[in-house]
Every structure is written in C-alpha cells, then in structure tokens.
Amino acid sequence: MAQAVRALFFDVFGTLVDWRTSIARETRAILAPLGYFLDWFAFADAWRSEYQPAMEEVRSGRFPFCRLDVLHRRNLERILERFNVGGLSESILAELNLGWHRLDGWPDSAPGLARLKRKFIIAPVSNGNISLMVDLARRNGFPWDAILGSEIAGDFKPKPRVYLAACEALDLAPSACMMVAAHSNDLSAAATCGLKTGHVARPHEYGPGRGEKSPKLEVNAAAGNLEDLAAKLGA
Amino acid sequence: MAQAVRALFFDVFGTLVDWRTSIARETRAILAPLGYFLDWFAFADAWRSEYQPAMEEVRSGRFPFCRLDVLHRRNLERILERFNVGGLSESILAELNLGWHRLDGWPDSAPGLARLKRKFIIAPVSNGNISLMVDLARRNGFPWDAILGSEIAGDFKPKPRVYLAACEALDLAPSACMMVAAHSNDLSAAATCGLKTGHVARPHEYGPGRGEKSPKLEVNAAAGNLEDLAAKLGA
Numbered sequence: 001m002a003q004a005v006r007a008l009f010f011d012v013f014g015t016l017v018d019w020r021t022s023i024a025r026e027t028r029a030i031l032a033p034l035g036y037f038l039d040w041f042a043f044a045d046a047w048r049s050e051y052q053p054a055m056e057e058v059r060s061g062r063f064p065f066c067r068l069d070v071l072h073r074r075n076l077e078r079i080l081e082r083f084n085v086g087g088l089s090e091s092i093l094a095e096l097n098l099g100w101h102r103l104d105g106w107p108d109s110a111p112g113l114a115r116l117k118r119k120f121i122i123a124p125v126s127n128g129n130i131s132l133m134v135d136l137a138r139r140n141g142f143p144w145d146a147i148l149g150s151e152i153a154g155d156f157k158p159k160p161r162v163y164l165a166a167c168e169a170l171d172l173a174p175s176a177c178m179m180v181a182a183h184s185n186d187l188s189a190a191a192t193c194g195l196k197t198g199h200v201a202r203p204h205e206y207g208p209g210r211g212e213k214s215p216k217l218e219v220n221a222a223a224g225n226l227e228d229l230a231a232k233l234g235a
Numbered sequence: 236m237a238q239a240v241r242a243l244f245f246d247v248f249g250t251l252v253d254w255r256t257s258i259a260r261e262t263r264a265i266l267a268p269l270g271y272f273l274d275w276f277a278f279a280d281a282w283r284s285e286y287q288p289a290m291e292e293v294r295s296g297r298f299p300f301c302r303l304d305v306l307h308r309r310n311l312e313r314i315l316e317r318f319n320v321g322g323l324s325e326s327i328l329a330e331l332n333l334g335w336h337r338l339d340g341w342p343d344s345a346p347g348l349a350r351l352k353r354k355f356i357i358a359p360v361s362n363g364n365i366s367l368m369v370d371l372a373r374r375n376g377f378p379w380d381a382i383l384g385s386e387i388a389g390d391f392k393p394k395p396r397v398y399l400a401a402c403e404a405l406d407l408a409p410s411a412c413m414m415v416a417a418h419s420n421d422l423s424a425a426a427t428c429g430l431k432t433g434h435v436a437r438p439h440e441y442g443p444g445r446g447e448k449s450p451k452l453e454v455n456a457a458a459g460n461l462e463d464l465a466a467k468l469g470a
Contacts, residue, residue, distance in 0.1 A: 069406070121369060121373070130381055130404040130405065131405050131406040134356060134381050134405065137380065143378070144379075145372065145373060145382075146365055151404065169365040169366065169386065170365065171304070171366040172366075
C-alpha cells in the first residue's frame, strides 16, 4: 500500500448485517399472526434471490435507476405469489418491505466500526438506499461519517460508477480508499476501479456454512470479522 | 404541528459553526508565517461576502453546479488580489481553501446534536459539499445520520430542490422534516417547500452583535442555542 488509506467503504448486506435471520424473523412476525406458516428461511432466501436479477435490469440499462426499496417491493410481490400468500393489505405489504430496514448487525460490526472510525473516514457503499442505510445505522449504532453508495451514484454495484462516486464525494483518489466486503465479486470490481480491498469472512451469511470463508482474489487485507480488520489496519 | 417531525435538517455555516473566527484564525496561521499581516477578520468577511454571489451564478443557471470547495477557491483568488497577496504556491492556496474544513462549532452544537439525535434523524442540509461536511463533523463530533444538502441536490439553497431532495432521500414528507437555521431566509425558503422551521439565535455570527437574535418570520420553534432547541422539541 504505497498510498495511505484514508477512507473505508463498506458493503452492508451480509458484510455488516445478517439479512437472512433478520428477514426470516421480521417476515414471520408480520405473517404468522395472520395465519401463515411458511418456511421463513426459504422465504428470506427466495426474496434475496430476486435481488441480483432486479438490479441487473438497471445495470444493463433496460430499467432506469430506482431505489432498492422499490426493487425489494416488486420482488416481494413476486415471492408472495410463489408462496401462495395473497390479498395482503397495502399497509402489510409496506411493513413487510420495511423489514429490510430492521436488519441486525453481526455482533462485531458496531464495535469494529467504532474502532475503525478513529483512524479512517467510514461510509457504507451499499446498493441500499439512503433511508434504508440510515435506519440500519440507527438500529445498530453504525457511526457512519456519510452515507454513500447506489443512491448518490444512480447505479448499482458492481458497476464502476458506484465505487468512483464514493471516492469523488470524499475528494479522495481511489487508491486512498478501501472497499470492505464479504463478497469477492464486490472487491474485484472495486479493485478494477483502483480501490484497495479488505475481505471480511462471513461463513454463515446464506445459512450454516454457506458464505465466503476467505477471499477468492488477492486482497490488501483479509479478516475474520470487523474487530480483526481494525487490528490488521492498526486502528 | 399536526404531523410529527421525524427529521431535523441543519444549516451549518453560522448555525452550527463559527466560520468567521475560524477562517480568521486559519488564514492567519498560514499567511502570517509568510510575512503577511492583514486584518484577518476583514479577510474572512471579504471571503464570505463572495459566497452568495458565487452561488447565485449557479442558482440562476448561468453556471452549472459545482461543489462549494470549487467556488471557495475561485473566491479566494479574487480576495487575495484585493488584499494585495500574490504569488502563493498551489499548496498554500489549497491549504487556505481547506480552512473551511477546519471550522469550529459553537460550544452548544455538538452536545445539542447528540441530544437531538436520540429523538430525530439529523442531517446537515448545507450548501457545503460532502467532504467538507464530513471533515467538520469529524473535527467537532457532529453525529450525523447522513450528509444531505447541495451536493446530492445539484443546486444551492435557497432553491427548493435542496430542501426537497433531503426529504426525498429520507423518504419523508416535507411536513415530517424541520429545517433548523440561524438565517430567516433559509427558513422562509424551507417553509415554502412545506418543511417545518426552527430558528437558532446566533447574534454574533458576523462579529459582535452582528447576527440574527430572533427570527424575522413565524417559525415552529425559536431557540437560543441547540441545547435550548433540544429542550423545546422534547429531546
């Protein structure tokens, strides 16, 4: 690392928060009282499986950019049909969709970020929209310096614009910024834009034993969790 | 206030930070060692007096939007000439311009924001750019939930787009947002967009006795400082 890193950019879904357990819990809390008994983890997985295809329509230019909240809602309606859930009221649908604003952080996320903030500017560079990021930060105590990511870039990762818009917003060269994620494809795209890379292992993101234990590419730092990353970056 | 306020938007220059004393100090710290002895407060006032005319070129559509850092730099070069300061190196000019990233908060700003954050989402809605807001927040301990304002809106206050883009980013109705400022014209423009308004007295912003002691329009809350505002808003 010739140039010193000044800012750390964080992927959020999976890297900082456990979307799978949280969405299963949130969905159950709303639908079980209405008499539905689904495989809640399967529901969470199905909803998440629509995530990349929906963003791909935007990334490819077939759809104009819109916030992730809007894509989540469209995906929700598809998944409900598949699980034979119908006739929900608008307020229930809205409440289900806001489940993505109530995800819980991994236990090391908030203390790790607090430690990293002492040495680095820290910001999410997520595909989530600003209001979603604000709600997750307030719920989990993520002490962001700014909310960057898809909404200020007008596109979704791994498109280069998202990483470069974040560097630009902080007036920093890409080489002074590090992307931190539990997903090698995110880090690979960031590296192509000239950013440094930090991998965090989340081996259970998609369920027990279903997550990246280690990076699939060469990275500037590889850590077992955010506190470990702080130690490795001298924060 | 029929609809409950969920978010507070803050003006920054003058409302949260004492730009005049800070710029006089920062400019002196850089130029005095080079042998210049200016009226440092007059220099700060002159630099600030170019602020509205520069933004007006953008607001009127004569110039495309650019970050405040860029306008500050152009204004700096004009003012230096007026004060007969010439031949400064690029690194000195850049350092002078970064003086705006090193402004000190009024004593009540950080504790008042910490208190208000417990009840409300808080964000700057300033004409300053994101990196400037981040630097001021890290220097002064302003615990923002997000950095909103001119850079995400692509225009400068008091243009309606800046207030409305902030509401939009948080997915809130304007009536669920309150603009907080020490300047009645800022509050008047926000009210026109449907936001609620909070005035903070900063009677010495432009020098002893030269600042707004009270609002020049009807507001939803008028406070002597940010701690007083927190008390008045029940935070």
